[in-house]
Amino acid sequence: SQTIHQWPATLVQPVGSPLSLECTVEGTSNPNLYWYRQAAGRGLQLLFYSVGIGQISSEVPQNLSASRPQDRQFILSSKKLLLSDSGFYLCAWDFLRGNTEAFFGQGTRLTVV
Amino acid sequence: GQQVMQIPQYQHVQEGEDFTTYCNSSTTLSNIQWYKQRPGGHPVFLIQLVKSGEVKKQKRLTFQFGEAKKNSSLHITATQTTDVGTYFCAGSKSNDYKLSFGAGTTVTVRA
Numbered sequence: 519s520q521t522i523h524q525w526p527a528t529l530v531q532p533v534g535s536p537l538s539l540e541c542t543v544e545g546t547s548n549p550n551l552y553w554y555r556q557a558a559g560r561g562l563q564l565l566f567y568s569v570g571i572g573q574i575s576s577e578v579p580q581n582l583s584a585s586r587p588q589d590r591q592f593i594l595s596s597k598k599l600l601l602s603d604s605g606f607y608l609c610a611w612d613f614l615r616g617n618t619e620a621f622f623g624q625g626t627r628l629t630v631v
Numbered sequence: 632g633q634q635v636m637q638i639p640q641y642q643h644v645q646e647g648e649d650f651t652t653y654c655n656s657s658t659t660l661s662n663i664q665w666y667k668q669r670p671g672g673h674p675v676f677l678i679q680l681v682k683s684g685e686v687k688k689q690k691r692l693t694f695q696f697g698e699a700k701k702n703s704s705l706h707i708t709a710t711q712t713t714d715v716g717t718y719f720c721a722g723s724k725s726n727d728y729k730l731s732f733g734a735g736t737t738v739t740v741r742a
Contacts, residue, residue: 552729561637561734562674562719575729608673612730619664619676620721620730 520545524609524623531630537582537596539626541609544590549611551592552620553584556606568592604630635722637733644710645741652736654703654720661725663696663703668735669716677718712740 524541531537543549553565564577566584574584581600585593592609609623634657644650654663662681666674678687680696680703687694693706703720717737721730 550729554732562732564729564731567729610674619679620666620674622673622675625673 520611520621522609522611522621522623524626526626527624528627529629531599531628533601533630534598537594537599537603537628539594539607539609539628541592541594541623542590543592543611546611546613547589549590549613551586552610552612553582553592553594554608554610556608556625558605562608566594599630601630604628635720635731635733637720637736639736640734642736642738643741644714644738646710646712648710649706649708650710650738651704651706652718652720652738654705654722654733656701656722656731658724659700660722661700662723663700664721664730665694665703665705666719666721666732667716668719672716674719707738710738710740712742714738715740 521544551568554562555565556562566574566576568574568586571586571589582596607626607628610620612618612620636655638653642650662679664679665677667677668674678694680694683700684698685696691708695704705718707714715738717735719732719735721732723730
């Protein structure tokens with residue numbers, strides 16, 4: 519069966535510090551991978567998506583970047599965090615070229631102080 | 632770009648009453664999906680609709696996909712406290728890999 523792992527679950531970081539959130543998927547290959555951000559009480563904002571290794575599409579200009587060094591690994595990074603980067607970050611995957619459900623990780627609650 | 636809009640943003644419901652949340656897209660969708668996110672949790676898939684005019688039921692939940700495949704609705708009957716959470720719709724186009732999520736409807740229930 520497929521599983522998705524996302525860590526850490528919670529993170530408190532000072533302004534200006536770097537960020538690295540990791541997401542890995544097991545039990546499938548060639549997944550679409552996504553990073554979403556959910557501000558408190560808000561909907562899901564798509565940040566990045568990837569259809570393959572090294573292929574990253576950015577949805578909104580921002581202080582973050584994403585990388586996909588391996589087929590089932592998706593990393594969200596920042597060189598210098600801003601207060602506005604606080605939020606709930608969710609990694610998700612679905613099947614390539616399929617109209618199938620998306621599976622979400624447990625999420626990382628990031629607080630920038 | 633594709634936009635999926637969802638209303639209302641908040642729904643306060645008396646236990647036992649019915650309510651509906653609506654989802655509208657600016658473009659024709661190949662499918663619409665619905666997710667539920669419990670407070671503090673992550674979104675969990677509920678259902679997918681693919682056909683024009685499709686209606687699906689899950690116990691007290693009824694999902695509809697519009698004839699033009701641009702809108703959808705979720706109707707919950709006899710609301711219970713277990714229905715608390717945020718309900719998201721998400722759609723994708725046939726030539727696009729990504730899901731676009733609505734802003735969600737956050738449901739609270741008065742016992």
